[in-house]
Amino acid sequence: MKRSYAFIGCGGVGGYYGACLQKAGFDVHFLVRSDYRFIKDNGLRVDSVRGGFTLRSVQVYATPENMPACDVTIVAVKATSNHLLPAILTHTVKKNGTVILLQNGMGQEELLARTVPAECILGGQAFLCSRKLGPGHIEHQDYGALTFAQFTPDGSPGGGTERMRDAADDFRSAGLEVNLKDDLQAARWRKLVWNVPFNGLTVILNSDTRQIMRFPQTRRLVEQLMVEIASASAAWNKPIERAFVDLMMDDTDRMIPYSPSMKLDFDNQREMEIEAIYGVPMRRAEQKNVAVPLIKMMHAQLSFLDSRHSSTASGKA
């Protein structure tokens, strides 16, 4: 029998992958916040560069209490909601069930491990350009590959586990590309090489990836930020070769002009994932005495902008 999946979140990431799995015949359950009624009534629509589709009937929940305990729980909410996870996972994770944290940034599996056994936790990363256009309406713009890696409490390589292979088999059977990594922390640092420059700069400069890459001084700044992350990663024994930085630059040049998730969050006055993407890596760099002045400056600028939004939001309440 096919494995059951609980998706926590049905935005650009959870909505896309969950819909792909359901379309491939898996038993998928979505926990959503504001769009419950709409999805219950109308289902889930995916517009995709690979061809769109609509799921007329979706198993959707507004609260976790009635969700079934599933073989695999995919956490696809923003890291800023992670404090809500313990109460949710009690319901969705069956005994020895897998949890895949499909998030950006760093240091979040460590929080999860306080409530779920470490061996049940996979860290996942989505190399995906997608977004929620409206309730129950996902636009998949580009890419889509996933990586899974085993979490270990001490940050050492977790190797390949059966849990990783099982989940990968499922996603692949839904036509998705999955790459298994033996070192979660190394994978997290590598993803930050792209996330650190572009998430923050698109917010601070109110711009997109292409404009930033095409202006010589900000292009150089992107590269310097990438090099800061690579230095910090190396200090944690996860060396990142220079060629990888070059590859990220080239990939971005070839990408469509893109607004990363933090830009969309900021534009929609949602809280930004500043701690997961900037705060934790910055503190880990400093723990190893690696100077990351540019990341620190961005952290300060973003925190300021975030505080302005929060005060605006509370002013409206």
Place this chain on the structure above:
Amino acid sequence: MKRSYAFIGCGGVGGYYGACLQKAGFDVHFLVRSDYRFIKDNGLRVDSVRGGFTLRSVQVYATPENMPACDVTIVAVKATSNHLLPAILTHTVKKNGTVILLQNGMGQEELLARTVPAECILGGQAFLCSRKLGPGHIEHQDYGALTFAQFTPDGSPGGGTERMRDAADDFRSAGLEVNLKDDLQAARWRKLVWNVPFNGLTVILNSDTRQIMRFPQTRRLVEQLMVEIASASAAWNKPIERAFVDLMMDDTDRMIPYSPSMKLDFDNQREMEIEAIYGVPMRRAEQKNVAVPLIKMMHAQLSFLDSRHSSTASGKA
């Protein structure tokens, strides 16, 4: 007989000081760009924390050709217009007449010295919160002290010169505070201690001095930027003591929430003085192998924002 003054520019700086001198009985001539007709017809109005006044009749010019050669020419336009000065000063500077460059930033007297004898050039700084509210309408919000210092081509202290004392006497007789400095470059570096953090951060974060000072992380960033300038200054044999940085922090805490000139320029889609305030100091720091990563990052961010404005402007044309 009282000395004659040509003011190049009639904005928040030139309009305020020029009006004060005219009110005190000096023969003052203003070269203005867009507000010629309005000022010719309506005069010049100053709203000031020290009590406002209106000058009904003002000697105002749209082009320099008909201006008289004056004893003192005050350059009170933005540094971004300095390429226009040679053609203007031909008309307004009498033989052995004084030119006072009342501008922010660094490296601008050096440009002027290509057309005016070095001994005739004073560098001036206005510690002034003021702005143009509309044509011929200046608001003086706070402060107002001036410093004058003798320019020297090699950056050595120019000492006190008669030219400085003469101009200072005139301004003082108009009720203005003037401080004479024997070292122009030292004075320029010291002014940058305040200008570098606040001009750029208020633009990048779309904020004012008080909000930036009250948020702990940006407050720390301000201090770090001040320290970068102090390090660069020290490398040029112009040491800035730590107590001066603390004083600038304290002064800003006591100031009314303020938008520096660069913020006003940005908000009004005018070119920003990026090279005078960031570019020149950054390159001088690097000439002495002083690392200024935060200033460089701001320079890149501001240049990007400026280029966006320029492309918008040309897009409209």
